[in-house]
Amino acid sequence: MNRDVRVAVFRPDDERLASAVELLDSLGADPVADPMLEVRPTGDAPADGEYVILTSKTGVELAAESGWDPKGATVCAIGESTADALRDAGYDVDIVPDEYTSAGLVETLSGEVEGAEVEVARSDHGSAVLTDGLRDAEADVNETTLYRLVRPEGSGDSAALAAEGELDAALFTSSLTVAHFLDAADERGVREEAVEGLNDAVVGAIGDPTRETAESESIEVDVVPEVADFEQLACEVVEEAAPTHHE
The missing domain is CATH 3.40.50.10090 (Rossmann fold)
Known part of the structure; x- marks a missing residue:
C-alpha cells in the first residue's frame, strides 16, 4: 500500500495553517506543517x-x-x-x-x-x-x-525532508515563503540537496511572482493555479502528485 502524498505547507501558524492542514487531510494528503512566516504587528x-x-x-x-x-x-x-x-x-x-x-x-x-x-x-x-x-x-x-x-524560530523541517527525498510536494504561497525555505535549508547545510529534492517533487506556486522567485533560485515549479487561491493551489498540486503514489 502506497503512503499518502507528503505535502509541505508554509502558512503562518494561525487559523490559516490549521485550515490548510484540514484541507490537505480531506484531500488524502499527509500535511507537513512548517510555518515560514510569523506576523509581527507594528x-x-x-x-x-x-x-x-x-x-x-x-x-x-x-x-x-x-x-x-x-x-x-x-x-x-x-x-x-x-x-x-x-x-x-x-x-x-x-x-x-x-x-x-x-x-x-x-x-x-x-x-x-x-x-x-x-x-x-x-x-x-x-x-x-x-x-x-x-x-x-x-x-x-x-x-x-x-x-x-519574519521566519519563525525552529522552522525548516520541510527543508530537511526535501533534502532526504522524503517530500512529495510543496505549496509556496509567496516569494517570502520561498526565501525563508531556502534560508532554513542554508541553516541546516542542505540547500543544494533541498532544491534537488523539490525538483523531484511537485512544486506549487500561488501566482507568477512566487513562481518567478522560485525559478530564479533553480526551483522548478509544476503548478500555478489560474486564480491566486490557496484551496485551488492545494487541490491542483495534490492531484498532480497523487498519481505517482496511488494506483
Missing part, C-alpha cells in the same frame, strides 16, 4: 487617502483592530480573500481587480488616480510593482507598514 494604522489599498486578510484584521476609519476613501482590495475580510470587518469594498495581483490592481487604477492621494497599507515585504506602478500612474503614494513578516 501598531500602525492605515493613513488617510482618497484611495486606500489593503493587500491581505492580515492587514485588514490589523487595520480593523486599530479602529481604522476609511473616512469616505475608495477602498481597494487586491483579491477576493482580502475583500471578504474587509466586508466581514464591516467595511465597504469599492474596487477589486479582475487579476488578483499588484500589476492587476495597478492596471485597474491607472487612469483614475492621477494626482490622487493613494494609501497602501501592507506588510514590510510588499511588492514594489504596486507602489512603483501607482507612481507611474502619477498618484501621490504613501505606504504604511502594518506588520513585519
Whole structure:
C-alpha cells in the first residue's frame, strides 16, 4: 500500500495553517506543517487617502483592530480573500481587480488616480510593482507598514525532508515563503540537496511572482493555479502528485 502524498505547507501558524492542514487531510494528503512566516504587528494604522489599498486578510484584521476609519476613501482590495475580510470587518469594498495581483490592481487604477492621494497599507515585504506602478500612474503614494513578516524560530523541517527525498510536494504561497525555505535549508547545510529534492517533487506556486522567485533560485515549479487561491493551489498540486503514489 502506497503512503499518502507528503505535502509541505508554509502558512503562518494561525487559523490559516490549521485550515490548510484540514484541507490537505480531506484531500488524502499527509500535511507537513512548517510555518515560514510569523506576523509581527507594528501598531500602525492605515493613513488617510482618497484611495486606500489593503493587500491581505492580515492587514485588514490589523487595520480593523486599530479602529481604522476609511473616512469616505475608495477602498481597494487586491483579491477576493482580502475583500471578504474587509466586508466581514464591516467595511465597504469599492474596487477589486479582475487579476488578483499588484500589476492587476495597478492596471485597474491607472487612469483614475492621477494626482490622487493613494494609501497602501501592507506588510514590510510588499511588492514594489504596486507602489512603483501607482507612481507611474502619477498618484501621490504613501505606504504604511502594518506588520513585519519574519521566519519563525525552529522552522525548516520541510527543508530537511526535501533534502532526504522524503517530500512529495510543496505549496509556496509567496516569494517570502520561498526565501525563508531556502534560508532554513542554508541553516541546516542542505540547500543544494533541498532544491534537488523539490525538483523531484511537485512544486506549487500561488501566482507568477512566487513562481518567478522560485525559478530564479533553480526551483522548478509544476503548478500555478489560474486564480491566486490557496484551496485551488492545494487541490491542483495534490492531484498532480497523487498519481505517482496511488494506483
